[in-house]
Amino acid sequence: xxxxxxxxxxxxxxxxxxxxxxxxxxxxxxxxxxxxxxxxxxxxxxxxxxxxxxxxxxxxxxxxxxxxxxxxxxxxxxxxxxxxxxxxxxxxxxxxxxxxxxxxxxxxxxxx
Numbered sequence: 001x002x003x004x005x006x007x008x009x010x011x012x013x014x015x016x017x018x019x020x021x022x023x024x025x026x027x028x029x030x031x032x033x034x035x036x037x038x039x040x041x042x043x044x045x046x047x048x049x050x051x052x053x054x055x056x057x058x059x060x061x062x063x064x065x066x067x068x069x070x071x072x073x074x075x076x077x078x079x080x081x082x083x084x085x086x087x088x089x090x091x092x093x094x095x096x097x098x099x100x101x102x103x104x105x106x107x108x109x110x111x112x
Contacts, residue, residue, distance in 0.1 A: 001066045003102045007062040010091055011058040013080070017087035019049040024084045056081045067098060 026042035029035045057078055064074040080090035 001102055005063055005066055006095065006098055006102055012059045012094060013087045013091035016053055016056040017085065020050060020084050023049050032057045033044040042108055053081050
């Protein structure tokens with residue numbers, strides 16, 4: 001598997017995780033405090049998280065299919081973008097697991 005596949009997944013897992021944490025904080029601020037702008041912040045971050053979560057799903061599915069994961073593991077990785085902070089832990093575990101089988105590009109392919 002190419003390194004770029006893992007890198008795309010890692011970037012989107014980080015972005016999705018950060019946006020979900022911000023969205024969670026925004027929802028807490030919106031409903032538990034009277035902060036001005038919390039509703040607008042929650043709306044903007046929610047839209048951004050929604051669209052970028054779709055990209056996360058695509059990249060995570062691509063990674064899982066190339067890594068030949070079983071369905072249960074694939075579903076867990078796909079759902080990690082919906083649980084605050086889970087994307088960070090799942091991304092780290094997946095990266096440690098797959099780094100040994102990652103090739104760097106054309107030079108590594110030529111060796112094989």
